[in-house]
Amino acid sequence: MKDCYLGVxxxxxxxxxxxxxxxxxxxxxxxxxxxxxxxxxxKKLLNVLKKNLPKDYVIKGIGTTGSARKLIGLMLKANIxxxxxxxxxxxxxxxxxxxxxxxxxxxxxxxxxxxxxxxITNYAMNTLCAAGTGSFLxxxxxxxxxxVEEFGDYALKSKNPVKIAARCTVFAESDLVHKAQVGxxxxxxxxxxxxxxxxxxxxxxxxxKKIIPPIIFQGGVSKNKGVVKYFKxxxxxxxxxxxxxxxxxxxxxxxxxxxxxxxxxxxLEMSNLKFITKAFExxxxxxxxxxxxxxxxxxxxxxxxxxxxxY
Amino acid sequence: xxxxxxxxMGDYHVPANYLLSHIFPNTEVIKAPKIxxxxxxxxxxxxxxxxxxxxxxxxxxxxxxxxxGADTLIQMxxxxxxxxxxxxxxxxxxxxxxxxxxxxxxxxxxxNIKRINNLLKSIEPKYSKIKALYYGFITFKMVKYMDxxxxxxxxxxxxxxxxxxxxxxxxxxxxxxxxxKNYKDLKKTYxxxxxxxxxxxxxKPDNRIKIGIIGELYTIMEPFSNYFLExxxxxHHIEIKRFTNVHYLLFEKSHKYKKYKKYxxxxxxxxxxxxxxxxxxxCKYLCREDYDGIIHIKSSFCTPEIGxxxxxxxxxxxxxxxxxxxxxxxxxxxxxxxxxxEAFYDMLEMRKDK
Numbered sequence: 001m002k003d004c005y006l007g008v009x010x011x012x013x014x015x016x017x018x019x020x021x022x023x024x025x026x027x028x029x030x031x032x033x034x035x036x037x038x039x040x041x042x043k044k045l046l047n048v049l050k051k052n053l054p055k056d057y058v059i060k061g062i063g064t065t066g067s068a069r070k071l072i073g074l075m076l077k078a079n080i081x082x083x084x085x086x087x088x089x090x091x092x093x094x095x096x097x098x099x100x101x102x103x104x105x106x107x108x109x110x111x112x113x114x115x116x117x118x119x120i121t122n123y124a125m126n127t128l129c130a131a132g133t134g135s136f137l138x139x140x141x142x143x144x145x146x147x148v149e150e151f152g153d154y155a156l157k158s159k160n161p162v163k164i165a166a167r168c169t170v171f172a173e174s175d176l177v178h179k180a181q182v183g184x185x186x187x188x189x190x191x192x193x194x195x196x197x198x199x200x201x202x203x204x205x206x207x208x209k210k211i212i213p214p215i216i217f218q219g220g221v222s223k224n225k226g227v228v229k230y231f232k233x234x235x236x237x238x239x240x241x242x243x244x245x246x247x248x249x250x251x252x253x254x255x256x257x258x259x260x261x262x263x264x265x266x267x268l269e270m271s272n273l274k275f276i277t278k279a280f281e282x283x284x285x286x287x288x289x290x291x292x293x294x295x296x297x298x299x300x301x302x303x304x305x306x307x308x309x310x311y
Numbered sequence: 312x313x314x315x316x317x318x319x320m321g322d323y324h325v326p327a328n329y330l331l332s333h334i335f336p337n338t339e340v341i342k343a344p345k346i347x348x349x350x351x352x353x354x355x356x357x358x359x360x361x362x363x364x365x366x367x368x369x370x371x372x373x374x375x376x377x378x379x380g381a382d383t384l385i386q387m388x389x390x391x392x393x394x395x396x397x398x399x400x401x402x403x404x405x406x407x408x409x410x411x412x413x414x415x416x417x418x419x420x421x422x423n424i425k426r427i428n429n430l431l432k433s434i435e436p437k438y439s440k441i442k443a444l445y446y447g448f449i450t451f452k453m454v455k456y457m458d459x460x461x462x463x464x465x466x467x468x469x470x471x472x473x474x475x476x477x478x479x480x481x482x483x484x485x486x487x488x489x490x491x492k493n494y495k496d497l498k499k500t501y502x503x504x505x506x507x508x509x510x511x512x513x514x515k516p517d518n519r520i521k522i523g524i525i526g527e528l529y530t531i532m533e534p535f536s537n538y539f540l541e542x543x544x545x546x547h548h549i550e551i552k553r554f555t556n557v558h559y560l561l562f563e564k565s566h567k568y569k570k571y572k573k574y575x576x577x578x579x580x581x582x583x584x585x586x587x588x589x590x591x592x593x594c595k596y597l598c599r600e601d602y603d604g605i606i607h608i609k610s611s612f613c614t615p616e617i618g619x620x621x622x623x624x625x626x627x628x629x630x631x632x633x634x635x636x637x638x639x640x641x642x643x644x645x646x647x648x649x650x651x652x653e654a655f656y657d658m659l660e661m662r663k664d665k
Contacts, residue, residue, distance in 0.1 A: 067646070085654035120658040122633050125651060208624050286349035 005061040006049070006266070007254025008042060008076070009087065009247075010034060010068035013107030013134060014220060015041040017049050018250040019059070022258070024094050028052040029247055038068035039075060039277075043270050050268040059266040063087075063257030065249050067108075074294055074301055075275050080260045084249050089113050089120050091252025092216055095242065100212040103231065103239075104248075105201060105221035107134040112205050114212075124205045133197075134220045136169050140176060140193055144186060148224075151190060155226025158191035172196060194226030198234055213237045218245035274298060282306070313434055316341040316376035317385040318369035321532045322457065323557055325485050330450040331385075334443045335435045341381040343372045346535040350375060355641045357403055363392060364610035364640055365529035368536055370400050377409045383434060388417040389528075391585040391615050449494050451561070456501040458556040460484065463508060465553060469545040470513040480507055520604075520659050521550045523597035525590040525623075527609035527616045530639055531555045537608055537639055538648050547656050552602065554593050555586060564589070578622050587615035594623045598630035603659045605632060611640040633658060 004027055009016040011034065018029040030048045034041045063080040064073040065087035073081035084106075092102050093115070102113040110133050111125040126133070141148040155161075162184050165175045172193075179189055215237055221227055222245040231239050244251065276295045281288055285308070293303045315338055317327055324343065331340045344350075346368060354371030373384050384404075386397035397415035404411055414430050416422070431438055460481065468477045484504040491497045522544060530536050532555065544551055559567075568582070571592035578591050590607070597605050607623055609616040620636060627634040635655045637648065 083650045083653040083657070085650070086657040119661050121631070121662070123654060123658065125647075125654075208621065210628075286344075286347040288348060 001058050002056055003060040004053075004057040005254045005258045005261070006059050006063070006076075006268070007087075007250040007252070007257060008045065008062070008064045008066075008072060008078075009084070009249035009253065010038045010042065010064065010066040010072050011084075011107050011220075011249075012067055012109075013138070014246075015045055015066075016247050016250040017042075017045045018247050018254055019049060019053060019057070020251060020254045020258070021057075024251075024255065026244065026247075026251070027054070027057065029244070029250070031246060034068075038072055039275050042072050042075065043273075046268045046270050053268070059268065060264070061254075061257035061261040062266050063253035063260075065253040070304075071277070071294070074296065075273070076270075077266070078257070079262050079264070080253065080256050082253055082256055084109075085111060085113060085123050085125065086120075087249045087252035087256065088218065089115065089123075089252065090255050091248035091250070092218070093118055094251065094255050096214070096216060096240070099214050099216050099240075101215045103201070103206075103211075103215060103217045104219040105133055105197070105217075105227070106219040109133060110201055110205050110219070112201075112209055112211075114209060122209065124207075124209060126205050136172070137193065137197065137221065137224065140173065143173070143176070144180075144190065146186075146190070151194070152223070152225030152227070154187045155191040155194045155224070156229065158185075158187040160188050161191035161195050162188050164189075164192045164196040191226055194224065195230045197221070197227055198230040202234065211235060211237070214240060216240040216242065216245075218242065218248045220246050222246070282310075284310070312337065312339055313383050314339045314341050314381045315383040315385060315434060316343055316373070316379070316381035318372040318376075319343050319346050319533065320529060320557075321534065322481075322485055323454070323532075325488050326450045326453045326457070329453065329489060329491070330446055333446040334431070334438055338435055341376050341379050343376050344379070346372065346533070351641050357407060361612050363527075363612050364536060365393070365527075365533075366396055366400070367641055368529070368533065369396065370403065373400060373404065373413075374407075374409075377404070377411055381411070383412045383414060385414050385416060388415055389585060391613075393529075393585070394418070449491065449497055451558075452494065453488055453491070453497060454561070455558050456497070457485075457488075458558040460501075460505065460508060461556065462553075463505075465541065465551040467511070467513045467515070467550075469548040469550060470515045470519070472512045472514055476511050477508070480504065480511065515550070518663060519548065519550055520656070520663065521552065521602045522604050522606055522659075523552045523554075523593065523602045524606050524608065525554065525593050525597070526586075526607045526637075527613045528555050528560065528586055530608050530610045530613075532557070536610065537637070538643070538645055540606070540608065540637075540648075540652075543649070543652055544656075549656070552597070554589070578626065583618050584615040585613075587619040590616070590619050591622050591626070594626050594634075595630075598626055598632045602632070603663065604655065605634045606637065606655070607634055608637045608639065611638045633662075 004019050004021050007018050014031060015034045016031050019027045021027055028049055030045055032045055062076050062078040064078045065082050065084050069081050088104055092099055097118055100115055104111045109126055113120055114122040138148045141151055162179050164172055217239045222241050228239055228241055274297050278293045280291055282291055287307050289306050291303055291305045294301050328340055350371035351367055353374045354367035358367045358370055388394040397413050401413035416427055464477050471477055487500050541551055571589055575592040575595045579588050582588055
């Protein structure tokens with residue numbers, strides 16, 4: 001029997017799962033949409049992973065990251081739960097030990113991580129606005145009637161990207177509608193959108209950060225060739241895009257799960273698990289905390305959201 | 312009978328309450344209810360959208376106090392937009408329909424004894440000046456002792472062996488402070504609690520992480536407005552250094568400014584308003600000492616600190632120290648703060664382990 005480790009990255013838009021062995025080889029991986037229901041998404045994800053995992057492997061560690069890391073961590077009884085910034089950095093460093101800058105654009109957040117000698121020296125994450133993230137691109141794709149996967153190819157066709165006011169998602173959208181109504185061709189508008197994502201990113205999270213090569217670009221948006229092209233053009237540097245760039249967070253957390261292994265063995269069988277969350281509002285003080293109680297097979301495992309520590 | 316009240320900031324309601332109830336024996340001091348989500352909701356509802364968040368918190372508390380029956384409110388002023396708070400809040404409260412008086416003890420960033428005397432007279436015409444001076448003295452000492460104890464707690468709370476021992480002792484001390492009779496009594500109480508504090512067992516490892524917190528004064532001093540940042544850090548076993556407290560603002564700021572200016576002369580020449588220049592000098596200090604990281608916090612739209620941020624970034628780059636910036640608003644997401652803090656903590660630990 002060989003040991004392997006599962007990393008799950010549950011993001012706002014997509015859920016990623018990866019199983020690695022002791023030498024960081026990816027045994028199997030999947031990528032599905034979260035669709036607003038992280039527990040169901042993870043159950044589906046585990047079913048797929050289970051089918052693809054060779055019989056002679058045993059899972060010796062589980063790690064969760066992403067915005068639903070805490071909930072899924074409880075569900076899977078993960079041995080490590082870590083934020084996505086650390087997970088992404090660790091994942092990238094396992095394959096690219098000399099990397100200096102990680103650009104990451106995900107569904108709803110974007111971050112920049114600066115690394116020196118294999119250690120994170122600084123990072124930033126978007127705070128105010130989601131303009132320039134994946135969800136912005138996918139909503140615009142819907143508006144233009146194009147699959148978001150084809151976005152990059154369209155953008156590459158354009159020779160003359162339009163300028164789009166991209167400070168704010170909503171205003172960018174009105175500007176985009178305006179440009180379309182005036183009669184600009186679709187590919188120019190799409191290229192303009194990709195460019196605006198890059199500019200927005202550099203002016204927002206990238207502000208004041210020294211971007212030193214080698215640079216790697218990851219997160220769902222890194223699959224968009226248009227955005228990659230404009231990053232190269234504007235930074236005047238080469239940008240690495242790994243074929244597993246969307247999985248880096250999951251790989252990172254799997255590596256961390258291996259480093260923190262406890263000796264326990266885990267199962268991927270979750271179809272019989274009853275995992276329920278109940279939300280209610282406490283009215284015992286004017287804070288009116290929104291509380292969440294989490295039940296695993298009808299047993300209360302945790303409750304969150306209380307300011308006073310009563311629950 | 313006049314009923315006075317004042318907005319909250321940290322635990323300073325204890326000395327303020329003590330002072331007011333002693334110099335105005337015939338006036339009722341209304342205790343402001345604890346800051347809750349409702350406070351900030353009320354404040355946000357009646358404030359201009361882009362005003363700094365402390366304005367919203369204090370306005371919210373004022374409304375809550377008025378609802379409890381207060382008719383006279385006390386507000387201060389400072390060297391930034393804070394200087395205009397009380398006039399604007401007065402107008403807003405009148406517009407909502409409250410019939411109240413807002414007294415601003417500090418105008419144009421200055422305290423004028425004669426003016427304060429007149430203001431105090433307007434609360435209670437026959438108040439005793441001698442009593443006011445005496446209790447004023449005790450109150451200032453109380454603030455000093457509280458700040459000293461807080462400094463000690465901040466350095467040690469992350470390492471207490473029995474969880475909650477510092478917090479419960481401090482609460483006990485604050486209650487004892489409200490029943491102080493005279494200066495001697497205060498001193499004795501302070502010594503007693505200091506002894507107890509030093510007896511609390513802590514385990515401080517040599518390679519512990521040390522963080523300095525700098526930034527805008529209200530957000531730093533009111534834990535509710537910074538989402539209990541210090542508590543969160545203590546959970547991760549971090550030693551915390553903080554410079555700003557009321558004692559600093561009242562007694563040290565004016566003469567420390569010159570020192571700071573000299574110390575960080577390569578970074579600023581002129582006073583940048585509020586605590587911005589102080590924070591630049593403190594940032595340099597933290598970078599040169601053995602601190603592992605700096606957290607800069609402010610309320611959104613705090614103009615002096617926005618001016619200081621690029622300089623702080625530059626200093627941190629020069630000394631290769633990480634800085635985490637937080638802007639707190641009434642619409643900040645708590646999860647976002649936790650994620651960033653966690654990553655910051657992981658980063659510091661990785662840097663330590665290398």
